[in-house]
Amino acid sequence: MEKWKMKSNSLNKRHIAILGSTGSIGKQTLDVISYHRDAFEVELLTANNNADLLIEQALKFTPNSVVICNTELYEKVKNALAHTDIKVFAGVESAGELAGAEDVQIVVAAMVGFSGLKPTIAAMKRGKIIALANKETLVAAGSIISSLSQQYNAPIIPVDSEHSAIFQCLQGERTRIEKIILTASGGPFRNWDISDFEKITPKNALAHPNWDMGAKVTIDSATMMNKGLEVIEAAWLFNLPVDQIEVIVHPQSVVHSMVQFTDGSLKAQLGYPDMRVPIQFALSYPDRIELNTQRLDFVQLKELTFFAPDMKKFPCLRIAYDAFRKGGNAPCAISGANEIAVNAFLNGKIKFIQIPQVIENTIQKCTFVSAPTLDDIFETNSQAQRIAAEIVGAM
């Protein structure tokens, strides 16, 4: 630890709210903050069900407030923190309200799935900087989120490692982008024969080769829906049509993504796979501060390999491209259906290979809206989830 002694005191102290502090991204954000206590102050922590961890985090980081979104756990958290000055609230509405509080400067949006949309919008309307991990927010409501970002001067800084890589590659650039190349690890089934996909269990799918993440994003990585959602996320973040966003499988996850410019030059961002790097960059931007992440040793690196993705094995990637091309509420519908399908797979109700079937069948039955309002987005998500649940029930 001493070897990588932190030098963060060049930054003015930044005040952070973490939506979803008990998740994988939330915990890693707090890990970054714990190395840079002189640079970052925690203002707000939120959890859904993990009251014990929220209490532990609150006692360690002494935020101004905490929110337990599952209202049934309010008394437990309230009693545990009664001897402190920390204010305790319940319900997801409180999470959005407090993320927009005066003292907060940066909101780390790290809830999972559609649950992150409302509180992120509430924070944007108060002009906060959004460090965005929750890609489903942009997938479901990309045009609305982009407009809000402009209207309320609420910049979005990507936390997803691929999008952070692109964001880093674009620093100092004024030239047009010709193409973005999003790298994908390919997940645990890259080398499996398609005939064996029938047998995939949740345990197989939860064993990601390179990243330790929450269950939903890990399953999304295994189906490659994660990369599909990331294509849509990149299209909104960098204002590009999806045809200028290419996915390349890169099993070592060392090249985090690349940008190709109109003169044929390519810029890539590389590093050891560690989510704390993009999280920290989003918090310290535009500065870089030290981090004790493992360093790349190019001499020791055996190989860096790249392959085209196999759309037959991983139809979710094609489904996501198609949904963005269709536009309107189609990306929201696939994201909503995917949440239900992933849960059903994790609970043993459907097979891995049925996940794309649930999503495709759902999208055919959902009402298409070409220019959705926010109300339409909430309606689409509910409709997609209801239809997907019916399809799962009939399987």
Ligand SMILES: NC(=O)c1ccc[n+]([C@@H]2O[C@H](COP(=O)([O-])OP(=O)(O)OC[C@H]3O[C@@H](n4cnc5c(N)ncnc54)[C@H](OP(=O)(O)O)[C@@H]3O)[C@@H](O)[C@H]2O)c1
């Ligand atoms: N993990 C990664 O490395 C990674 C990388 C890139 C992008 N992302 C994206 O970042 C987001 C978070 O991923 P994660 O892996 O950190 O997920 P995770 O480990 O499952 O954590 C999700 C967090 O959201 C909270 N939450 C879940 N449902 C909620 C609800 N209905 N209302 C309010 N809060 C709720 C959870 O609370 P409890 O735990 O207390 O129930 C937890 O704090 C996802 O959108 C994912 O795609 C993750």
